[in-house]
Amino acid sequence: MKFTINDREPVYIQIIRNIKQKVVTEELKMGERLPSRREMAVSINVNPNTVQKAYKEMEEMGIINTVKNNQSTITEDINLIRQIREDLINEATTVFLEQMKAINVAKDEIKNIINEKYD
Structure with missing residues (x-):
């Protein structure tokens, strides 16, 4: 996973x-x-403890499930996946709009930019 x-x-x-x-x-x-913690660490060239922290947090969020020492798997909770999608959309939109406001781009101009560039 790169x-x-x-x-x-x-x-x-x-x-x-x-x-x-x-x-x-x-x-x-x-x-x-998912790849094991060690495999993930090697594939993205980071410390295994960093991957462990990410996996632990995802377990707490319910995104992944880990049973004892087996590999972790992606949740099968469709409602959680929908919520994750909504959260990612909201996060990206908020960052985008804050950046547009910071340079005084009007709402109508933002709409025009989106209509022109979004394919």
């Missing part, structure tokens, strides 16, 4: 967001096994 890590936020948060995005786009299917 993705690009940035320096702007903690890596464990980036791992969580990446997995959430893959779940809502069905790149990761409900019930699908």
Whole structure:
């Protein structure tokens, strides 16, 4: 599981967001096994403790399930997946709108930009 890590936020948060995005786009299917913590750490070149922190937090959120020492699997709770999608949309929209407001872009101009660029 590869993705690009940035320096702007903690890596464990980036791992969580990446997995959430893959779940809502069905790149990761409900019930699908995730790589082990060690495999994930090697694949994205981070400390295994960082991956452990991300997995632990996702377990607490209900995004993944881990039974004893078996590999973790993606939740099969469709309502939770819908909520994750909604949360990702709200987060992205909030950041976008804050940036547009910061440079005084009018609502109508934002609508025009979206209509032109969103394909």
